[in-house]
Amino acid sequence: MKNKIAFITGASSGIGRASALALAGAGYDIIACGRREERLLALKKDLPQNVGYTHLIFDVRNRDEVRTAFESLDEKWKQIDLLINNAGNAHGLSPIQEGDMDDWDAMIDINVKGLLYVSKQIMPGMIERKSGQIINIGSIAGKEVYPNGNVYCASKHAIDALTKGMRIDLNPYGVKVMGIHPGLVETEFSVVRFKGDEKRANSVYQGFHPLQAEDIADIIVFAATRPAHVVMADIVVLPIAQANSTILHKQL
Template sequence: MAKIALITGATSGIGAACADTFAAQGYDLILVARRENLLDTQAQQLNEKYGVKIKKLIADVRDKENINYVLDTLPGEWKNVDVLVNNAGLSQGLDPIDKGDTNDWDTMIDTNVKGLLYVTKVVSGWMVERKHGHIINIGSIAGKEVYPNGNVYCATKHAVDALSKGMRIDLLPHNIKVTQINPGMVETEFSIVRFKGDENRAKKVYDGLEPLIAQDIADAIWYVVSRPAHVNINDMLIMPTAQATGTIVKRD
C-alpha cells in the first residue's frame, strides 16, 4: 500500500493544498472535514487527477466521541498513517479581553487545542506501535508573539507551540518526528471565519501587500516531510516578504 497522510480541516485553505500536494506525491489520503459536500467533491477530483485512494471522514475535531469513533473504525490498513497534518484550526473575533465573546473562546480552544489533542492521541498511538510517523502541527506567528486583541487566539497557538515541543520529547523514543509550521499572513478563509463572514473586512487585512497562499505552506510541509529519515525540521516560521512581525507589515 502507498504511504498514507491524514489531514484535518482538509476541504479548504492549507488543508486542501496539502491534500493536493500529498496526492501528487502518490500518498493515499484520509481527509477529515465537517462539510460533506465539499469533501465529496474534493475526493472525487483528487482521485480522478492522481488515482490515489481516499478515505473520507465527516467529523468535527471538537467532538471527542465522534472523532474517536471515525478514527477507531477505520479499516486496519488505513491506520498505518505515515504523516498526520493537524491543520484544523480557526480564529473567532478580534476583541479586547473585556469585550470578548466566550462562545468564540470556547470554539477556538476546543478546535485549536483540544481537537488537535483528540486526533493526535489516536493517531500517535498507531505510530508508536509501528515505531514510525511524522506529525505536522499547524501553528502561527500568533504562537510566537501576542498582538492587540489576539488574546485567546494567540493563547491557543502558544499552546500548540508548547504541545509540539512536548510531543517531540514524548515521541522521541518511538522514532516519530514532530514539526510545527507557523505561517504569517496567509490569504485563505481564515479572516472570513474570524470576521464571521464579513468578506469586505477580511479582504482589508491583505490590502496593499502580497500575502502567502495556501500552496506556499503546503510546499513547506512537503519539504519537511521529504527530508531524509535522520533529519527533522522542528519548527518553521514562514512570513510574506511584506510582513516582519505579527503586526508590522509594509503596504503599498
C-alpha cells in the same frame, strides 16, 4: 510498495485542501477530514487517479466523534504515516475584557483540544510501528502576542508548546514532530474571524502579496520527504511584506 498515508484535518479548504493535493501529488494516499462533506467529495475529483482516498466527517472538538470516525476506518487505512493537524479557527478580534466567551470556547476547543483528540487516536499506531510524522499547523500568533489577539494567541502558543512536548515524549519511538507557524495566509481564516464579513476580511489581504495555502503545502511536502534521519522541527514563514505579527508593509 504501497503508498504512505496522510491524515489531514480541516481538509475541506485552505491549507488543508492544498496539502491534500500536494501530498497526493507526492504519492501519498489521503484521508481527508472535515465537517463539509460536499467539499471533501469535490476534493476527491481533483486528486490524481493513482492515489487512494477516503474522507471522514467529524468535528475535532467532539472527542466521541473523533474516536468513532477513526474506528470506522478499515485497518489498511489506520497505518497512518503522516498526520497534519491543520484544523483551527479564530473568532473575533477585540480586547480581552470585551471578548465573547463562546468565541473563547471555540478557539480553545478546536485549536487545542481538537489537536489533542485527533493526535490521541493516531499516536499509538506510530509508537507501535516506531515511525511516523506529525505536523502541527500553528501561527505567528504562537510566537508573539498582538493587540486584541489574546485568546487566539494563547491557543496558538499552546500548539507551539504541545508540539515541543510531543517531540520530547515521542522521541524514543522515532516519530518526527514539526510545527509550522505561518504569518498572513489568504484563506477563509479572516472570513471566519470576522463572522462572515467578507469586505472586512478581504481588506486584511489588500495592499500586499500574502502567503497562499499552496506555499504552506509546499513546506509540508518538503518536510515529509526528508531522509529518515532529518527532522524539520520548527519553521516560521511570512510573506515578504510582513516583518512580524504587527509590522506589515502595505502599498495602498
